Structure formats: C-alpha cells, structure tokens
Amino acid sequence: MGADPLMAGNSQRRGRTSGAGKKTATAGTGGKNRRSLAGRGATPPAEKRTGHPAQRRAQADARRRAERDRSRQRADEAPELLLGRNPVVEALRAQIPATALYVVTGDTSRSDERITEAVQLAADRGLPLLEVGKGEFDRMSNGALHQGIGLQVPPYEYAHPDDLLDVARDSGRPPLVVAMDGVTDPRNLGAVVRSAAAFDAHGVVVPQRRAVGMTASAWRTSAGAAARLRVARAVNLARALASYQDAGLMTVGLAGDGETDLHDFDGFADPVALVVGAEGAGLSRLVRERCDVVLRIPIARDTESLNVSVAAGIALYTAAAARR
Template identity: 80%
Template sequence: MAGNSQRRGRSDGAGKKRATAGTGGKNRRSLVGRGATPPAEARPGHPAQRKAAAVAHARSERARARARSEETPELLLGRNPVVEALRARIPATALYVVTGDVGSGRAGAKTATDERITEALGLAADRGLPLLEVGKAEFDRMSQGALHQGIGLQVPPYDYAHPDDLIDLARNSGRPPLLVALDGVTDPRNLGAVVRSAAAFDAHGVVVPQRRAVGMTASAWRTSAGAAARIPVARAVNLARTLGSYQDAGLQTVGLAGDGDVDLHEYDGFADPVALVVGAEGTGLSRLVREKCDVVVRIPIDRDTESLNVSVAAGIALYAAGMARR
C-alpha cells in the first residue's frame, strides 16, 4: 500500500520497481553449481545403487566360499570313484564307511557292492589310512545330501606349485623347458587327462589360472591315473602375466586353436623351450592370453568335425613336441 516503503520490490510511485537487495554473500554457496549428476549406481539409496551393492556382495561371498573350499579337504563319494581313487593312489587322509552298510538290492548286486567296499578297505589298510565309521544320518549331513553309497574318501587340498617353480625345475632337468598352460578349462576330467598326457611326453609342469578354471580336484586326480603325483601343477593369479614371465625366461608361447595361423606339423619350434597354451572347452583361447602367444597353431582335422576335445588336442600337440625332442 502507499507509503509502505520497506516492502521489497516497492514502486517509486511512477510504476517502476526499484532494485532489490542482493544476497550480499550470505547465500553465495547456494549459487555455486554442484557438478555433474553422479551415476545411479553411486547415489546412496537409489535402486541401482542397492542392486550394484548386492551384486558386489554376492561376488565377494562366492570368492570367500571358493577360498574356503580350496582350504578344506574334499570328500570323494561313491563306491566306484573311491575304489578307482585308491587304485590310482591319489592323496587321501581318511576313509569313511557308513556303519552296517554292506549293500542292497538283489544278491548279485549285493555281492558286487561287498567286493567294492572290501577292496576299498583293503587298499586303505595297505596305505595306513584311518577307517572312520559313521552313522547314515551323520554321513548324509557330511555329504550334503549327495549320493554316497555308504562310503567316502577324504582328499586333502592340492598343494600347488608357483609358476616360477616350473622354470627352475625345467632348468635343473637338463632338457629344454616344456610347460602346458590351460586357459579357463572347467572340466576336472579334461584337466586330469592333460596332466596325464603332459607326464607321458616329459613336460615339466602344468599351469592353471586361479579364477574361472577348475583346480586339482579328486576327479582330476583320478583321471590323471596317478600322473598328478609325478608332475607339478601350478596356479597362476594372472595367466597372461605368467606367460609374459615365461617369455622373459626364454620360452616361446605356442597357442593351440582351431583357427591358428600355422598347421601343427609345419611348426618346427617344439625342440626349443616352449609353453604350450590350450584354450577352454568351446570358447578357446581368451583374447588377452592369445595376445601373449608368439604363434598360434592348429591341428588339421576333417571339415565335418567342428573341433577336438581340449584334452585330446593337448595330447596331440604334446606328442608332436615329444617327437621333436626325441
């Protein structure tokens, strides 16, 4: 109203507004820009942030579970697997047998079952392994509900070598180093078969990645038919970096892939220090590992055959290496 000269934006009577007072620095901070909006995953309380945190937590839990499993003994279950493992003399610390479990079914099946358990008991006694009798309910809990057929063999965690140890072993052997590196192989039977072939053709050791690959489980031990006791297996934190260190040590890294640049029979470097690199089942060599290969060779096969099993391909290449060295 007229005469109210204290009102902000008051009129001077001529219809014009006078200048209003500024902030005077009192609220200057509120005028400063806050920068770019952070992504949804970084905003506390945002659904995307909660989802990202849950995924990170799940990965951490899986990593911890994998680490715990590698530090604890493995329980190999079943009558045939246990007998085969004892025949192959894989490392073991105890034999579990369910109290009073002597088989079931028809007389013939029962006799066969009794023979397998009897053989397992005899093989364990010859090695001085402790025989531990447990109740069925307790063994069901120990085996987490898996089919155990009343018997189980406790296998200790595998004692892996360091990748550099394989170089030292090769240098002390008086023969040019021959190593086998497996890139992402996830089937323990393939790992065991490669270990068996590596031992058969005088390789100095096998390297497996620490992540996204199988380790030396009881199944791998059994498939190696005892070869895992004669040849060391190393575990690499970063396989590409390990291959780089092998190159620095004078080894040529030879990749094996269906789309390789050179036929296997045309490659003439197997008599020299070599690290043979074999890819995973189906996916083959990963990009980073393939980039670390000095040469990639292929095994010529019939066009109607898509690919070879990884352990078969490794065996063929190791045979070629063995022939070149002999």
Template identity: 60%
Template sequence: MAGNSQRRNKRTSNKKGMQVGSGGQRRRGLEGKGPTPPAEMRKGHAKQRAAQARTRRAQGRPQRKGSGKGTSELVVGRNSVVEALREGVPANTLYVQQFIENDERVREAVRVAGERGGIHLMEAPKPELDRMTNGLNHQGLVLQVPPYEYAHPEDLTAAAYDDGEDPLIVALDGVTDPRNLGAVVRSVSAFGGHGVVVPERRAAGMTAGAWKTSAGTAARTPVARATNLTRALEGYQKAGATVVGLAADGEVELQDLAALDGPVVIVVGSEGKGLSRLVGETCDVRVRIPMPGGAESLNAGVAAGVVLYEAARRRA
C-alpha cells in the same frame, strides 16, 4: 629475562659452531653391499624355490610347494571309492558305515586302504555319513580326499631351467571339466613336459576325478594355480618362453611352428569358447591343428596331447 646474557644455551653469534658428524656412515653407505648373491640364495626368487623343492625331494618330503590349496573333497559310493583307491587318489580317511553289509567292494576298499598306509579307517553310524555327504547315496563308504597343494607358476620354469631343459608347459584357459585336466596332466607326463597351469577361478581343479583320469601321473607332474592367467603368461614370456595359443583360426599350422624346439607354453582353451580375449591377445602366436577329417574342434585333453607329441618328437 630479556637481555640476560647469562641464560644457558643462548646464541650470541650468527656464526655456526661445530656440527655433529655422520660417524662415517655416509661413506660406508656409498661403499655398496658387495656382489649380488646367486639366485638360489635370494629370498622369494623362483630358483630358490626350485632349490628348496630339490632339498625336500632328497629328504623324502612332499615335492610340491603350494601357492594355494584347494578344498577337501568327499568321494561317496562303493564303486567310486574303490576306483579312487585303485587309482592312487590321495586320501586321509576312509569312513565305513557301522553294521554295513560286508560285500566284495567294501572288503576291497578296506584292504586297499590298509595296504596303502596313511589312510585312517573310521567306523561311523549312517546318520553321521548322511550329514557328511548332505544326504547323497554313499552306500556306506565315504573317502576323504585332502586339499591339493598347487605349485607356483614360476616354479615350473625354474625347475626346467635348473635341470638344463627348455620348459614345456601347458596352460588351460576356461577348461572346467576335471577329466580334461587329468588327461592333460597325463599327456604332459607322457611327453616330458614340466607341468600344467590352471586359473584360480572358473576352472577345473585337481579333484578326485582329475586324479583318476591322470592315471597316477598327477603324483609326479606338478599343477600350478595362477591368480591371474594373463599375468602368469606374461611372466613366462619374461622368462624366455614363447606362449603359443591353440585356436581353430590360428595363423600358423602346427607343423610350421618353430617355437616348439625351445622354451614354450601351450595355451589350450575350452572346447566351446576357445581362448578368452585377453589370453588370446597375450599369446605370441596362435596355432591351428590341421584336421583333414573335417572336425571343427578337439577337446582340451586331445588337443594338448597332439601338440605335446609334436614338441617331444622335435626335441628328441
């Protein structure tokens, strides 16, 4: 009722009364949260991932931390299956056709799979193998290769710095032949590099063919997959590495490149098109390999091997 001064909570003055305080929370908020923890303890930091990778190695668990997985693959045919098993290509199941003619290659495939351990031996009827392989001529032998677990691009530099070494990394731009990827992985391992980076799309992945060409070195040399190669290269630049692109019209010759003595990422393009425009513009310097014999270009595996050798020679 208007004018009823007995109404509860009715204000009778414009003067403010007592206010509820913050209970000291504002003061505590200004005190800070203490010193910044070391990089190894910060969630998501590249050095934390490297530390976790070392822990897994010490505990005998798989070394690579995947930022994405490839797809499983089937190797078909007696010769192909035997070669893959000989070269140590990772596999989880060997399918053998029922009532197959037991020749030397079949016996070797079954023997090697049993000796390696961790590979299941499955007997399957021919119609089932035909269905699995979409009608390919499997000759009664099919080897299932599990998806490859790719590293994260930042893990390569973090692991190198953690070991007190300057990163030596190869990035492939538009290389679609798995054999070239395998050859690059083999060269990186041979000359003390720290890994290979490939784009997620329109590029070769770690298939059975790449594993075979790497001659087993893919088991100890990480391959990282980048969603965007240009952004990955910019991340390497922020981490202190010089990004060097190989190009036939490069402004610097290989023997004059001083950057190989320090942290460096070597970018190799496809044999036909070379470096893509954005990747070429991101590189700090473009380098050419002198070829007095007159050849116009080298394939990706050979070109990477030449530069990696020069880098290893200088670092030694």
C-alpha cells in the same frame, strides 16, 4: 493543484512503478559461481554417486562376488569326500593322497568285492578306517549317492607358476609348460596332466577363478600322474603368461581358427608355454592376446572341434617329437 497524469513517473498503467525500467548497479558474484561450476568437473557415473540406485546395485554385486570368492576359498581349503565304490577303488589304486576311508556300518553291501578291495588298499597305506552310520554319512555327503563308502582327500597343494621354471631349470631341458584357460571339467584337467607327464612337460598351470582345480576326480583321471607332475595355480593367467614371456618362453595357443597349422610350426624345441582353451569357448580374449602364435590342428570338416585334452595331447606329442 493535482498531478498531471502525463508527467514522467505518473503513468496510471497497472503494474507500473516509479523508476521501472531504470538500470541500477547490482552486487556481482565476483566469478564465484563460474569457478564453482568449473570445479565440479564431469558428472560421475551412476554407480559412483552416493545414494544412487546404481551404486547400491554395484555394491550388492561386489558383496556377492566377495562371498563367492570366500566360499570358493573355503572349499579349496577343505578336504574333499570322494564317493562311490568304483571311484574310491580307482583313487586308491592311483595312489591319490587321502587321509581316511569312511565305510557305512551295517550296510549289506559290505561284502561287495570293491569295498573289500578299498578297505585292503587303505590298510596297506596305513589310512584310518572310519565306520559311520548311514544317517550320519548321508549328512556328510549332502545326500549324494555314496554307495556306503567315501575317501577323504586333502586339499591339493598348488605350486606357483614360477616354480615350474625352476623344475625346468633343474631338468636341464628347455621349459615346456601347459597353461589351461578356463577349463571346468576335472576329467579334462586330469587327462591333460596325464599327457603332460607322458610327454615330459614340466608342469600345468590353471587359473584361480572360473576354472576347475585338482579335485579328486582330476586326480583319478590323471592315473597317478598328478603325483609326479606339479600343477600351479595363477591368480591371473594372462599375467602369468607375460611372466613366462619375460623368462624367454614362447606362448603358443591352440584354437580352431589359428593362423598356422600345428605341423608347420618349428618352435617346439625352444622354451614353450602351450596354452589350451576351455571346452567350447576356446581361448579368452586377454589370454589369446598374450599368445605369440596361435596354432590350429587340421581336422576333417565334419568335425567341429577336438576335446581340449585330446588337442593338448596331440600338441604335446608334437613338442616331444621336436625335442628328440
């Protein structure tokens, strides 16, 4: 007897199998999948994902920054060669620390009175006079214009920012420190050092990164003041200012958009850290946030801004007058 096509389980439709549509028990995960998903947390940023192109780019950037820092450190630790007749004579007149004077042999300009004076000044200080060939000196100066003469200047020995507080304590006067935020022109640094020494400040602080240090040019512009006034270098200027605040100093910034006019401020007789900004850019955000007050120097409307060394000199004069 043939099977009845209409009986249950005997459907002739294509794809139909016996038992289709019946619900049967299946093995579960016991919540394992849910727990594994929950344990992964938020997706990390691209630069932290192993093998991601963004991570490789971030690692390459970090290596480049590290190499720049190492190069900068090597430059800071290496002697500087100050080139040119006028710069060398001016540096020797200003008693800039030096270790040797280089003069090119066979140079027809040896009779130049500036070279003669430089040789005499170096001899008076007991500096070695080293004669070198022109080709060798070209290599030493990396092809820069040297005019047959160069002065070797040793690396500057920076103080720690806290050392300036010790200088102030020993002086018996309220601390007056100048902090320079991102200034990159050595002549401005030298000029500020000169003004700081003239108006009885206890020292100048510069950041370690993205700012100029005490180069031979800064030494020369200071006109010898750098030999009398300590310059400190801060790894992080904002943190150094915070340390000064903890020591009782008021941090006073200078900016064209300051809230108070310079002549209206009456706090210069107290312990002060005067903060000046970079050429054009002014105070950086983090440093400005560390200032207890930001002053402006009233100037004519047609003048956009003052040179940083000029602004610092005006403020230092105001501070010195208040302290008298």
